[in-house]
Amino acid sequence: MKTMRKILLVDDEPIFRMGLRTIVPWEELGCQIIGEAKNGVEALVQIEEKQPDIVFLDIKMPKMDGIQVLEKRKNCKGNPKFVVLSCFNEYEYVREAMKLGACDYLFKPLMEGKDIVAVIREIQNRDDHIEEDDKNSYNRICNCLLSVVNGEEEKEKLIDLDQNFFQNSYFFLAVELQVKDYTHQKAEALLMLAREVLMRCFDDRRVPYFFEKNQVLYGMFFIGEGDEYFRESKRQNLWKEIKDYVEIPIWIGCSGTLKGSDNLEEAFRRVQKALDAHFFSCYQRDNVEYLEYSDELENTYNFELIYKNELDQISEAFGEADPQKIKDILNGICESILREKRWNEKDFLHFLANIIIGNMRRYRQQNLMEQLIMEEYNVISNIYHQNNMKQSCEYLSQLLEKIFEKIYENSAQDSNYREIQKAVEYMKVHYPEKISLQEMADRTHLSTKYFCKLFKIVTGDTFVNRLTAIRIEAACELLKNSDLKTYEVAEKTGFGNYHHFSKVFRKITGKTPSEIRKL
Numbered sequence: 001m002k003t004m005r006k007i008l009l010v011d012d013e014p015i016f017r018m019g020l021r022t023i024v025p026w027e028e029l030g031c032q033i034i035g036e037a038k039n040g041v042e043a044l045v046q047i048e049e050k051q052p053d054i055v056f057l058d059i060k061m062p063k064m065d066g067i068q069v070l071e072k073r074k075n076c077k078g079n080p081k082f083v084v085l086s087c088f089n090e091y092e093y094v095r096e097a098m099k100l101g102a103c104d105y106l107f108k109p110l111m112e113g114k115d116i117v118a119v120i121r122e123i124q125n126r127d128d129h130i131e132e133d134d135k136n137s138y139n140r141i142c143n144c145l146l147s148v149v150n151g152e153e154e155k156e157k158l159i160d161l162d163q164n165f166f167q168n169s170y171f172f173l174a175v176e177l178q179v180k181d182y183t184h185q186k187a188e189a190l191l192m193l194a195r196e197v198l199m200r201c202f203d204d205r206r207v208p209y210f211f212e213k214n215q216v217l218y219g220m221f222f223i224g225e226g227d228e229y230f231r232e233s234k235r236q237n238l239w240k241e242i243k244d245y246v247e248i249p250i251w252i253g254c255s256g257t258l259k260g261s262d263n264l265e266e267a268f269r270r271v272q273k274a275l276d277a278h279f280f281s282c283y284q285r286d287n288v289e290y291l292e293y294s295d296e297l298e299n300t301y302n303f304e305l306i307y308k309n310e311l312d313q314i315s316e317a318f319g320e321a322d323p324q325k326i327k328d329i330l331n332g333i334c335e336s337i338l339r340e341k342r343w344n345e346k347d348f349l350h351f352l353a354n355i356i357i358g359n360m361r362r363y364r365q366q367n368l369m370e371q372l373i374m375e376e377y378n379v380i381s382n383i384y385h386q387n388n389m390k391q392s393c394e395y396l397s398q399l400l401e402k403i404f405e406k407i408y409e410n411s412a413q414d415s416n417y418r419e420i421q422k423a424v425e426y427m428k429v430h431y432p433e434k435i436s437l438q439e440m441a442d443r444t445h446l447s448t449k450y451f452c453k454l455f456k457i458v459t460g461d462t463f464v465n466r467l468t469a470i471r472i473e474a475a476c477e478l479l480k481n482s483d484l485k486t487y488e489v490a491e492k493t494g495f496g497n498y499h500h501f502s503k504v505f506r507k508i509t510g511k512t513p514s515e516i517r518k519l
Helices: 014-023 040-050 066-075 088-099 113-131 137-146 152-161 163-167 184-199 238-246 261-276 308-319 323-340 345-362 366-375 389-414 417-430 437-443 448-459 463-481 486-492 498-509 513-518
Strands: 005-010 031-037 054-058 081-086 104-107 169-177 209-213 216-223 250-254 290-292
Touching: 005 014, 005 040, 014 113, 031 040, 040 054, 040 066, 054 066, 054 113, 066 081, 066 088, 081 088, 081 113, 088 104, 104 113, 169 184, 169 238, 169 261, 184 209, 184 216, 184 238, 216 261, 238 250, 250 261, 261 290, 308 323, 308 345, 323 389, 345 389, 417 437, 417 448, 417 463, 437 448, 437 463, 448 463, 463 486, 463 498, 463 513, 486 498, 486 513, 498 513
Parallel strands: 005 031, 005 054, 054 081, 081 104, 250 290
Antiparallel strands: 169 216, 169 250, 209 216
16 A cells, blocks of 8 residues: 655645645545645745655745745755745746746646646655666666656666766657547557657667657667767658658657756656747748757747737727737747747747736726636637647637626617617507618617627617517417408518418417317
């Protein structure tokens, strides 16, 4: 039976800590909450005394913040894994936390129970790999890489396996399938083919080491003095060889060349950074498939400031409820991001989220925002969970359509509700006359298109259907309470054609005029 992992919750908000306790099935995950702390000072004391395995750590706290905790934790007995918790505008702190050894992070405004569960399972998977002492050297290296070589102990394990590995330069290469709906078995088979291509390029002296994670193939490649093929100018051809052999769309991410065991963690981080940048590349027409790490990928951007004029135009279009205009402006922003290589996924997603949240506040639509969240709890976080830039923009457009539809509804109920009701009352009085759609739209001072939309929202029916229903209802009364002939009833209720009247009458009532008269 496996030992329960000990969890420490660190956050200065009691309600948030209570939420963490209740939204996650801790026991089912093999975890136990052993303590809580409301600031960094208390957290360090509990880490020392209780030695938790995992700490959920808020970044912004009084007395001592999360960054200071990470800086001082080396003085504690325990060496837990830290998952940092942050808000939208704290991404720079998140970056610092990751450099200080945090293994993952979550954004508090978007965090759901399933996200915490995923983080816990990821940590458990890493630990399980490290605990398997009976693995051979090949798999033990893979285990160390899977844990992102977090900590001196893991680095020492890797170095002890073969000191000669790090006498040569090395780089990481990652191969990802562009199509996401392959079965697990098919994805494994395709990645195996990619591995075979890469293996052919090496001799037995420096065999590359491979491992798979989340249907991505990672490889660590060692470069000797004579391996000119794998110098920077040649590595870009690798994806072409793999693609030609596997015959499917793939993405390649490369770390660039590094040397020494101390850079192992940095190499893995760089290859992941290059692979993640494909979030943007799929938006391009030429669909860039090979990306090697560059310093540009480390840049952060204040898109709200860079695209201030465009953001103002979006806000104006938001006020006009014009989703197509917003989409056109957003396309221009995306093209600029690609052209300038401002490839920071988190900054871009924050920008999209702020378009929604900021304009909902600006136009006093907080109640509408709450209504949308009630209907679909993760309505904003869905922006962050799309696979690429294009999908995120498409989801934003769908969300805007939904928002504007709700605004139309609210607008109809507030400012135009009475006008539509007046139109219905007019129809009830003047139904014997010839009433056109254009006439009713003119009476309400609306375009025919907008009149039809509001009429449907307010009454739940179309203009033609409601007018016909009013006329049929009046016809029923005349058939029951007068001696008028059927064709006379048709004329007095606005139906100029007797045969048309009889056909419509039966379709709506299910009976003929004669049958209604006998009731």
